[in-house]
Amino acid sequence: MRAFMTLGAVVAIAGLASAQVWDEVGDAGENGIGDAQITVGVGALTEIRGFGEAFGADVYQIRITDIAGFSASTIGGASYDTQLFLFAADGSGITENDDASGLQSLINNQGLIGSGAAPGIYYLAISSFNRDPRDADGLAMFGFTSWPGERADQRQPTSSNPFVSWSDSGGGSGDYTIFLTGAEYAVPAPASLALLGLGGLAALRRRR
Secondary structure, three states, rough: OOOHHHHHHHHHHHHHHHHOEEEEOOOOOOOOHHHHOEEEEOOEEEEEEEEEEEOEEEEEEEOOOOOOEEEEEEEOOOOOOEEEEEEEEOOOOEEOOOOOOOOOOOEEEEHHOOOOOEEEEEEEEEEEEEOOOEEEOOEEEEEEOOOOOOOOOOOEOOOOEEEEEEEOOOOEEEEEEEEEEEEOOEEEEEEHHHHHHHHHHHHHHHHO
């Protein structure tokens, strides 16, 4: 029985390590970074899948490991008009995009590079047009000034404060997939699970 349990732990770790997709758990929070859904796993995070409500937004905590190689896109991943927003670890704005390709959104590395950002924890939000983030004063987080070299709809922040809420407007809804590059899960899988797996391998070797 002990050998069977430890083997199961090894299989669980193998499955966890190969998984690169985060599926929304329940309804991801939207009001500030403290309400964000934290992605947990091992290795690269290449997709986030969820459901966008008409007058809602979903916020996820992710880890960006490759600033130059980062991108987040709903192109080919949603059938409604999406918006994507990227926030720093303190909730302040980095960049946003509405219609990079038709009604779908794409954030690349320009905002990160332009703001001198470093690898670490960030918050990625998705909403339907025209539901936009607001700071504590009720001011819009993003204006109409684009990052250098980008089309006008990948915009720089207008507020240096963290976002706390969203405008009331919105519309479209449906399933979405956010395709990611240069990102990993925000929090590594529990270290205890990894230790259990290593212990299981040792136990199996001893039994042989």
